[in-house]
Amino acid sequence: PILPEEDPHLIYGDRIEAQLSARPEGDVHSALIYQQIDERAEQTMWLLDECPVKCMVSNMDAHIGAADALIFNPDFIDRIPLTRKSSQMWFLQLIESPVNTPTLIDFNGKINYTVSYRWDADFVSPYGRFVPFKKPKTMLNKALSRKKKRVAWFVSHCLTTNRRWQFAKKLGTYIEVDIFGECGEGRKTQEEMREMLKNDYTFYLAFENSNCNDYITEKLFENALGNDIIPIVMGAPKEDYLKVAPPNSFIHVDDFEDAEKLAEYLKFLSTNDHAYQEYFAWKRLGRIEDSSLNCRICLFLQQPTPKYYDDIEKWWHGKQECLYATEPPAFIQ
Known part of the structure; x- marks a missing residue:
């Protein structure tokens, strides 16, 4: 199960591991991902370590057109092409909560896959995750006395x-x-x-x-x-x-x-x-550990499952995902 609709009951780790374990049938090809990074960062390209397929990641604007996939945030709307090439996959990365995310109406009908901390995203990308050791280690005591x-x-x-x-x-x-x-x-x-x-x-x-x-x-x-x-x-x-x-x-x-x-x-x-x-x-x-997002996407790009979001705005903002405090919670009364 790679995408959430294939098995909606899988937890975070299971789907992440399933995507990392996926292997393409037939020939394997290298993949180039353009990933939006902080604009203050130096523009560069690098080879992803420890990925079963050759995976190049770039934040160089010159690679936007040639990349197999674009991974970008909502504020990238002014920099993406007006139309998507049929051979290029667009991944919308949503790292803020719906409360602090602007409307996504301009992306309706343009997005193939979602990347988010949210469980129902195509590529779940939590800010971190706990991965068990194969064998427990010796416990190191944390000294409370030194913390004043x-x-x-x-x-x-x-x-x-x-x-x-x-x-x-x-x-x-x-x-x-x-x-x-x-x-x-x-x-x-x-x-x-x-x-x-x-x-x-x-x-x-x-x-x-x-x-x-x-x-x-x-x-x-x-x-x-x-x-x-x-x-x-x-x-x-x-x-x-x-x-x-x-x-x-x-x-x-x-x-x-x-x-x-x-x-x-x-x-x-x-x-x-x-x-x-x-x-x-x-x-x-x-x-x-992190969720090895780029490697998972490069593996997926070997044999991508066709998909796109007709109404990405409804998917993100229309699910009552957040609680709003209209009255002071009991905790602070």
Whole structure:
């Protein structure tokens, strides 16, 4: 099963592995992918390592016409050709939640495949995923005693639909919460943030900017799990986190009646080494990896299944994927 309609019940990892395991029948050909990257990045082309087929990836505009596939974000609309060549596949990559994605009407009838963190995308591309080791490793204890501070939050957007700012401020009335970034004590570099999270803080607020199904970003995978700190998460439903995060690696706000109850649990963990270390036991069981998106697409391009989206706007914005806080949640009352 390669595309979601072929088996809608496959979870993230199963479909990713199925796409990575796919092998073409007959001759194998090299593939060239044009992938939109930050415009500030140097334009270049590279050969993808550890892919069963020869896969070239480029962000050079000169390759837009010759590429077998274009992978681009919605803001790329002014740079793509007016018409798609019959031999070229277009992949729309959606990395923001529907709340923060503009209308996609201009893409109706033009897109062949979708790339997104969302489970129903043709090529599921979560911000990270847990992959088990073949054999568990020896556990390394995480010393709680060296972490003197409690909760940190690095945030750039203060006003969001899920009222995460109010959540954090309410929690801060019961336990120490230090806020950095545009909404707090000034911005920090990525390196400064990593050092602070690794060495100083026990918990990190991995609060998403919107509460949408499957929307779990680098706040969990890079900022928290990548820096040996316990994430307190808010955003997607808990069951979505369980699909991609390591086992017993996070604390979800939905598990607590209110901010005071959450603070009580955080204080308990802060004084109990055994309970604290259980949140890092996953490190002996597996690791965080990306989803090998470009290799999966190059394999797929060997024998692509014809498809296109007549109404990509409805597919993305018409499914009630997000919750909007019209009243203050019980957590902050």
